[in-house]
Amino acid sequence: MDIPRTPAGFDTAELAALLDGRWADVRARVREALAGTDLPPGDHLDTESHRALVLDQLHQLVKSGIPEIGFPAAQGGGGDTGGSVVSLEMLAGNLSLMVKAGVQWGLFGGAVQALGTERHHERYLPAIMSLELPGCFAMTETGHGSDVQHLRTTAVYDPDSEEFVVHTPHESARKEYIGNAARDGRMAVVFAQLITAGEGHGVHALMVPIRDESGAPLPGVRIEDCGRKAGLNGVDNGRLTFDRVRVPRENLLNRYGDVAADGTYSSPIGSSGKRFFTMLGTLIRGRVSVAGTAGSAAKLALEIALRYGSARRQFDRPGTDEETVVLDYLGHQRKLLPKLARAYALHFAQEQLVATLHEVQGSGDERAQRELESRAAGLKALTTWHATSTIQAAREACGGAGYLAENQLPQLKADTDVFTTFEGDNTVLLQLVAKGLLTNYKDQFDELGTVGMARFVADQFVGAVIERTAAKSLVQRLVDAVDRDDEESVFDRGWQVRLFDERERHVLDGLARRLRRATGDDADPFEVFNNAQDHVLRAARVHVERVVLEAFVEGIERCRDRDTALVLERLCDLFVLSAIEEDRGWFLEHERITPRRAKAVTEAVNGLCQALRPHAVDLVAAFGIPRQWLTAPIATGAEDERQRVQREHDRSQR
């Protein structure tokens, strides 16, 4: 099979600039700040020392000015939402630090910023930015992690004292996995069912002090330590239990719901369901940051594995007096290069997501906000799973060396593992995406539970709408240019995009039909929805994959150097075709491709791996991971040096 032209070289600076994208200045600033500091991950330390180190590093970050980027200008921040996300993801070489920073400034500070009003901003944000007030984001409970709408902590208003009484009724209701809780946090944003005058108004957030100046838990607050975790042991996760803890009325973060002195409740949003999801929606930045960081961690793992794979040799190469470089094996290429291609695709999609976040949040555009939430959920799920599988592949590709702590992969793997289930469990997130697609982002969807959803879909569904996110005219032009599928080359971008489009439309239409068919009067709506769960998850997945492809196509369009663009075109081919190969069961089952074409796709993936192999290291280096994060001896010269010495020795023996 002829693979379209792949240039022998390209402009690495042009590529690096393209990848740095809109927030290139923030990236440059973070790279510079990191180069001037010493922030080693400290994974070799015991838990207590590791936590102490990371807290100290957090203070160093304060000095760099990076944490302020996302805070309001009124409090001395940079007012740059997108920049704050980008800066966090650049800490991927020290994930305990990234997560602790995310807890302090993203979740804790972000909640005060998004859910509080001016009085909270003025009172708390400066101390949060400067780390004088280390805090917690206490939402998740032991019994309710995904279903936070039903968490059990209560905040009952007492008009006599004008205080809220925060209480944990039983063990399932204790706050669980709370970052900054076990050791450093002084204050917590606590999410609780707000009750006033005997009436519940749903989940609201309050500022609850948890430790005094000396670090001792305050009366009524029980703090436990979650202990060792798979990774992220520099973050002090803990459990919080409240025994009728009283806080002043003003501690309610009251942007979306307030309680007057006499106990009267008021809110700009009438429905309690809508209010809850609106509040959650303002906190979306955390999810976007996790996606970005997972993507960065995968890039770092790929850089380690590809650099080692380009140096490491094993088994004689027949007809030469050398051994074979392991990245020359097709099997090795197949382990890593499709994942490199996907890392690029996700990078461009993430850049797009961050830009949308930057523009939409606070704009008051509800429809755009819902779409943003769906995008964030979907991309977070796909990128964190990508990170898990990529770091695993990288570990295996490095053999025993990949198992040694000194080569970084163990810690990257352990630290990122929780990303697939925190800041939203991936499976739950994909269901959210699917429900959003089914209802075309109608306002109502957030308020419908599973039952309502199935009935709603049965009644009102009128066919999925494929919404183009980016490069609308470009992608549409590509699609329109395709005539008959089987005559186009598998490398035809129009054919590829159309295939992704059609898959999405078909899966969604089929799902809607299936749900509609199954919801008779005597059907159990839970059963109906549950029986289709695999279909639901697939709908979300193929939707997000289509969005990601379009972002990649748009990214290439911005490239101004011809050879660089050509290399990216091949990388995009590899992303698309390996995705089609992986899902060819579906395409064949639904007769969207012929068996002959399916085989051609596999052949094309092999050919693309071999064509891109010479560029592998340049392509992964272009991501510009800060150099201080790359410390693995196998990726920084030790293997090359050993090979050189062995070769010299072997020659001297002949």
Place this chain on the structure above:
Amino acid sequence: MDIPRTPAGFDTAELAALLDGRWADVRARVREALAGTDLPPGDHLDTESHRALVLDQLHQLVKSGIPEIGFPAAQGGGGDTGGSVVSLEMLAGNLSLMVKAGVQWGLFGGAVQALGTERHHERYLPAIMSLELPGCFAMTETGHGSDVQHLRTTAVYDPDSEEFVVHTPHESARKEYIGNAARDGRMAVVFAQLITAGEGHGVHALMVPIRDESGAPLPGVRIEDCGRKAGLNGVDNGRLTFDRVRVPRENLLNRYGDVAADGTYSSPIGSSGKRFFTMLGTLIRGRVSVAGTAGSAAKLALEIALRYGSARRQFDRPGTDEETVVLDYLGHQRKLLPKLARAYALHFAQEQLVATLHEVQGSGDERAQRELESRAAGLKALTTWHATSTIQAAREACGGAGYLAENQLPQLKADTDVFTTFEGDNTVLLQLVAKGLLTNYKDQFDELGTVGMARFVADQFVGAVIERTAAKSLVQRLVDAVDRDDEESVFDRGWQVRLFDERERHVLDGLARRLRRATGDDADPFEVFNNAQDHVLRAARVHVERVVLEAFVEGIERCRDRDTALVLERLCDLFVLSAIEEDRGWFLEHERITPRRAKAVTEAVNGLCQALRPHAVDLVAAFGIPRQWLTAPIATGAEDERQRVQREHDRSQR
């Protein structure tokens, strides 16, 4: 779709006995021995304390008598090869202990037993069994892990002193990742290129003392510590470098090659390649043990996730006043139950492999030995990958709780991670399997490198032979009973088996044709073989999967209780059909199933998940993992208790 009958209950004792199988007595003995000891994994400890603990536990094992099981009766052992493998895999709850035991008694002791002669047995085995002589198996080098035939350490015979001079010529040649080396080992079996009178005779093994009685390295031996690893930190892996270290002539393990006092080399095997692979073949037990242990670790992970999934609830269950048990979600079932089915299939295949090992090793039947090696390689690859993906799925299925060390999954994951690349890198092992298949286990195959292989295949290949391993007549009867594919139910075992058969034959035939076609006179044999590497790996994988299915079918045949057998039949359906679903791209591409049938397979997998869901906990408990290994609070009652308290509280609020 109608799922064939699944009984409401079954005989759990009958099932447990069936799973305990031929070595039920050894399993019972180990369970009893473990119940009487205290062998906690100690993962919370720092490296030094962890190593000390595990060494101490090793001494406790000695007292239990378990390590002796596999050693020769002449030295006071039990002479039970199969039993020694089974007993090791039962240590899966403390994998540092299992691996350190495997190093001491399996690899180090096993090498002395298999490669040494009576003088070595008498002199060393008693002290090895009693742990008076802790030792290392020093094969892998930094530069040569998979390609051990070309390792670079030399052992040059000096007839004047009647000694061997063991030497590490450069850094790539140092012994790497050697268990027991960093701290405890006194002696090492060192694999080195044997040279006498200026002539090389290939890799041989020698006993080389590395530490004195006080624990200090002996002169000329440099010992480094590999440091922290992803897991298994209770095992002291290290690096050994030899600077012209002299050992007496008698230290050569001389079963397959000896050097007379005057330096004359002799061997019962003429060809040095054949000699090398024969020596390696005697060490196959380690690989079988890794497969067994990986399987056990996956079972333990499944038990934790299934017990938690049966207790944990999330999101209101419409129409009831309860929340939904998470294992009632189809998506959750799909994460875990196909893996449970595969765990059963692999269990029966492992039992068969151990029996073959027990009978073949030492029998002198070369063909059977080659087949054993191929089986061990293939099953080790599939089972270790199964463990990696199963433990990952279990971790995600347990959400944040699965990330806490107290719930065991982090350590299971970290400890087993290296299994896919140690005791043979899985990718390399599958290539070995494929080569064996292509040459129909002809004696020559081991001596052919890649070049020779491709030419050989081109010249001599005459069509793949599918060898039935087990239940020959039964399976053949099933296959023969099938008439026309598309009229059979997807639950028809004959249809299923034939589909696996035909896939294997087709992939192998296709591969052979492809290699033959590509090997013209001017073709580069490396390129030919490398371009087909994905095809090669697939051939091995589908072969092993067929072998595993037949073992499952045979296992069910041994079940004497009707309802129990019926449940196993459904589990076997789930194994086969989820495997077909996963690979339906291939089946459709090669028109082995129709699109309609492919969809029916997916529907059947969903139905089987739901039908087996009520039995999930009983099925996983039947593996009889020693109870002391199950310590995760979420799997031993904490979650049930929390649910009970929350329910009571919720009711009191109504």
